[in-house]
Amino acid sequence: MIPKQLTLTNFLSYRQASLNFQGLHVACIAGANGAGKSSLLEAISWALWGQSRGSCDDDVIHGGEMEAQVDFVFEHHHQTYRILRSRRRRQNSSLEFQVETESGFLSLTRRGVRATQQLICQQLRLDYDTFVNSAYLRQGRADEFMLKRPSERKQILADLLKLDQYDQLADKAKERVRQAKAEAKVLEQTLVDLQAQLSQQQLVAQQQQELTTRLATLDQQQQADQTTLAGLQEQRQRRQRWQQQRTLLLQQVDHGQQVRSRLRQELQELQQRQQAVSRLLAQAEAISQGYGQWSQLQAEEARLSQVWEAYQRLHAQREQLQQQVTQPRDQLLRRQQQAQQQLQGLEQEGVELAAILQRQDQVMTAMAQLRQAQERLHQLDQRQLQVLPLLQQCQALQRDLQQAALRLAARLEELSHSEQTLKQHQAQQPQLQQAVLEVTHTLEQLQRRRAYQERVREKGLERRRFMEQLQDRQRACETQLAQLEQKMELLAQPDAPCPVCDRTLGVDHRQGILARHRQEQQDLQREIWVIREQLAVSEKELQVLRQEYRDLDAELANYDPTLEQRGQLQAQLDSSAGMQQRLQQILQEQTQLRQALEHQNYAADVQTALQAVEQQLAELPYDERDHALARGQVDRLRWAEIKQAEIKQAQQKHRHLQGRRQALEATLAEVEAQLAALAASPQQQHLSQVEQQLAHLDYSPDYHHQLRQQLRAAQDWRLRYQALEQARQQQPQVQQQVDEIERQVQMRSQELSRLQTELTELDQRLQTTPDPQAEVVHLEQQLQGRQQAREQHLAQLGALRQQYQYLQQQQAHLDSQQQALTAARHQQRVHQAVAHAFGRNGIQALIIETLLPQLEAETNQILSRLSANQLHVQFVTQRVGRSRQSKLIDTLDILIADTQGTRPYETYSGGEGFRVNFAIRLALARLLAQRSGVPLQMLIIDEGFxxxxxxxxxxxxxxxxxxxxxxxxxxxxxxxxxxxxxFQTRIDVVKTEAGSRLDLSM
Incomplete structure (x- = not known):
């Protein structure tokens, strides 16, 4: 793989950066610590494999941004490829894989990031672990290999060569050994149990014969007792019918007596009602006289009610006239009283105004003094208007000067705090380094435990699949067993046809088919038993694996916090690089600030302006104390203005009082004349006429009230008269009802006599027929006891037959279990040999032994070019032990020879030791690349020089x-x-506020 172009967007410390590798053969990536050198290399590994040093995927995004992207173009096997990988915060990553053609880049991207990543690894034939251990020479890896003990160097080689897959195979073989061993142990115990069970076969046959004899005896006794019980039950049923009839008769007698009692009670009530009607008819004359008196009182009360309406009308009219006459007189009296009270108030107010008017001369003198003081205060106010802006400007300049001093003091305090913080960070740097090492070691242990947890999970899944297969086989066997039992039940019938062709079977043919079915039934039962045993063992092993997985899960709960802690500690350690320079700047700035505060060498323009304002204030003759005294004298004489206004107001009020007194005296004379005229008014004459009409009505409210009381007292005669009329109407009906009820009482008495006769006959029958209940219960208990004993014997007999049949089957099962035990022991021996072959001393040791000569030759070839053929390395895998037996022990010693002989690695100088380390590390990288089948065309060296x-x-x-x-x-x-x-070609990395920047110089 040869890089050609790298473009970064918001990746780690970079915002926008691009690097063209065209023409770069040997180049140096230089820059200060934390500038982003390693981030440039992280971008290549992240683009190719999606892995970085961040604890989570979002850590590769530049701070404050939402998306990061890396565009990497490289050449591989004379073909140019392009990878674009991007990540959006809190979302999934996107990946695009392209190959260059004559018409441009052609997309090779598959559906899904995982499928595209697999395609990239297939094209490169290089995974992430091989890359970082071959093309990427990271700091400390070569020294770690050399400084380890000889016994630990083989483990480092095994990790680099990924020999852990053989450990997994060895673990699987050991697991098979444990399974075979457990199965053999179970089979051995099963054979012991089977032999113990087969020793009881003769005893079971004897017990079966004894139970058959007991059952025959019990059946004979049961038949005799059932015949006797049938006769007794028939006799008991007859008695039960008679008792039911007797109970029904008793209920009818009881009901008849209740009805007769109710009729007699109704007859008594009607007779009492008939007597009450007779008594009421005997009082008819007296009731008629009382009713006549009530009618006379009712007519008199109606007449008085009509008179009462006229009386109420005249009485209301008299009240209204009295109100019309009284209201004007009361108003005139109130008006007369108010006028007299106002005259008294005017007299009192006149006395108060005379006292105020007596101080007129004193107030005029004080007013002259007040005018002189106000003139003096006006002059001082004018002068203050000239001085006040200068004073305000002076105060503002003084505040600005104080604020400047406070800002310098605050900055000085802030710098002191920063100085203490930086010194504390510098003091904590060794602890941070130690903490980073400890956390890194913890993470490595957790990663190994995570890999082991994954192996435990795979093993559990394999055991679960095995149990599912066993369960499927068990269900199939149970289905076949049920079908066989159904066929055997059909064949057990004498004339049963063939279940396949429906033809009649002969005796020998039927017996042959039954024997074959029984053999198949026994085979299926033995297979089901074996499956159940295997399921039990597998379930126990699965529970152990589940518990171990839960323990590992609890142990790995701290993995993510530990990874985050390492990132935080590493960031703190990286940020401490520029602290010393920052501390020097802070100390220099503190010295400048202290000098400025001591000599007041700050805010020069403010100090100059303050001096000019103070000089102007000195030229103006203004004293704040004289101004305050003048203002106080004016305030003291303010009372004269108030008193002068009071005298003016008193003079006006005195003139107004004279006019009001005359008006009130005229009002009093007018009111007295109106009171004299009110006595001869028309309303007074009308009131006298109404009073005469009331006297002519001759109506007394007391007499009317007494009449109403007498009417209410005579109200009872009206009610009794109504009752008398009802009694005259009801007398014939009551007599008819009495005759009817007497007839019904006589009929009920005759019916009760008939029922009593039938009841006596039933009692005689019951006395002559004895009750067989006790004998029936006794016989039923005997039958039930014998039936329970019979059922117990039948259950025991069935269990013995089943046990005898089971023991016959177990004899055949014993032979099959012995064969299974032999097979399990054979599997145990085979997998023990496989586990040893895949172990550390097997294939893994053979691979390392085969690889070491190649590693030694490759290292010496590189080392000879680095040292001008002065150094030579030899790997020794075995040496003689220190014991007396002088056995050979496995080791991995590294012997280094030069022109002076062979010496230990520790005695060589730093330069020579580094050449040896570098040669071994580079040889390991080449061998790893060769094992992956990819030529090593790119080399990244970051050894911390x-x-x-x-x-x-x-x-x-x-x-x-x-x-x-x-x-x-x-x-x-x-x-x-x-x-x-x-280096002639350099890539300088500089960190700025806008992110890291790349400068290429050649």
Whole structure:
């Protein structure tokens, strides 16, 4: 893969950036920490595989933007491809894959991002893990391989070579071993149980014979008792019918007695009513006289009611006339009283006005003094108008000066706070680095646990599919078993035809078919038993896997928070790079601000204007205290103006009082004349006539009230007269009802006598026929007890027959279980051998042993070019142990030889050690690329060269130039300035407010 063009839009630290790789062979990507160098490389891996260092997909979008896009054009196998990948915040990603043709780019995109990604990996024949371990030499990977213990280096090689797939195969083989072992254990226990069950076969046959004899005896006893019970039950039914008839007769007798009692009660009530009517008819004359008196009182009350209406009319007229005569006289009296009260008020007000008019001379003197004080105050007010704008301007300038000083002090305090914050961040940098390392280690462990969880889930799904297959087979066997039982029931009949061809079967033929069906039935029962045992074992294993999956799920709950925590810590660590420069700027600005505050060297224009205003104020003769004294004197003499106005108002009121007194005296004389004329008015004469008419009516309200009371007292005679009339009408009807009820009472008495005779006859029959209930209950209990015993014996006999038949089947099942046990043990041995072959000491060790010579040859070839044939590396996979037996043990020692001999890796200088690390790392990358079948044409080196001195950098440059001919494009990432100058082609990354920017210089 050879890059040709990379275009970024809102990706990580970039807003808009484009990089053309045409003509780039060996190039240096340089820039400060955090400028976006790694983001440029992340864009390539994200475009190809959709993976980045972010914890979630939205992390690749530039802050504040909604969508990120990467357009990557590259050449692969002499064919140009183009990938466009975009991501919109909180939505799915989109991916487009194109190939260049003569007419332009042709789309190869498939339906769905996942299908398109699979196509890209198929075309590249390179996945993400192989890319980052081959073409992308990341920081610390070579040192990690060299500094690990020899026993751990093989594990690193296994991880890089993806030998974990053999671990998965070994785990599956071990799982098969455990299954075979568990199955063999179950089969062994089953054989023991079967042998124990078969030892009871003779005892079961003897118990079966004894139960058959007991059942025959019980059947004979039951027949005799049932005959006796039938006769007793017939006798009991006759007695029950007689008792039911007796109960019915008793109910009829009771009902007849109740009806006769009710009729007698009604007869008594009618007789009492007849007597009351007779008594009322005997009082007819007295009631008629009382009714006549009530009629006379009623006529008198009607006459008085008519007179009462005329009396009410005249009485209302008299009240109205009295009101017409009294109301004008009362008004004149009230008017006379008001006039007299007003005259008294005018006299009192005249006295008060005379007291005010006596202070007229004193008020005139005070008014002259007030005019002089007001003239003095007016002069001072005019002078204040000249001074006031200057004072306001002076105060405003002083406020501006104070605000400028406060702003400088606030800025100084803000800088002090920033200084403390930056120092605290610098002090926390070692802790942040340690925290990043710890979180990274935790994430690696969680990732390994996640992979193990996935294996557990796959194993559970495999076990579930196996159980479903067993259940399907069990249902099929049960269906076949039911069909066989149905056929055997049909064949058990003597004249049963053939279930297939419907022909009559002979005895021998029928027995042969039955024997074959029984054999098939036994085989199906044994197979069902085996399936049930396997289902039980599988269910237990599935429960263990479920519990283990839940435990792993709880353990992996902290994966996302830990990943987010690592991103936060890394961001804090990256942001601490420019803190020292920022701290120096803050200290310099603090010194300048303190000097300005001490010498008041700020706001020079405001200070100049303030001095000019103060000089103008000094030239104007104005004293605020004199102005205040003049204002106070005017305020003290303000009372003279008020008193002068009161004297003027008192003079006006005095003249007005004289006129009002004369008017009130005239009003009093007029009211007295109107009162004298009111006594001879027409209303008074009309009132006298109405009073004479009331006297002529001769109506007394008291007499009328007494008459009404007498009328109410005589009201009872009217009611008794009405009752008398009703009694005269009801007397014949009551006599007729009495005669009818007497006749019904006589009929009910005759019916009761007849029912009593029948009841006596039934009692005699019941006494002569004894009750067989006790004997029936006793016989029923005996029969029920024998029936229960019979059913128990039948159940026991059925169980014994079933047990005997089952033991016969178990004998055949014992042979099949012995064969299954032999097969399970064979499977256990086979899968043990497979697990060992796929284990660490099997195929994996063989692959590493085969790979190490290639790795050693490739490393020495590269190292010879880097060191001018001065260094040589040898991989040793076995060495003699320190024990007395001197056995060979597995290891992975790396021996380095130079012109002075073989020495440990730690004794070599930094430059030599780096060459060895670089050669091994590059050889590993080439081998990984060869195993994937893709030629390594692109190389990205990001090894963190900040620890190298000047000579180390020169050696690194020489090493890169020495291998440059093997690659089509080499990109070196660094932030060291003098390392940047050593490359002719440079890609400078600069971070600005508008995002990171790329500058290409060749």
């Amino acid at each position: 900040g620890t190298q001195d000047q000579q180390g950098c020169e050696r690194l440059i020489a090493a890169i130039n020495a291998i440059a001919t093997d690659f089509a494009c080499i990109l070196v990432v660094t932030h060291i300035p003098h390392f940047r100058e050593a």
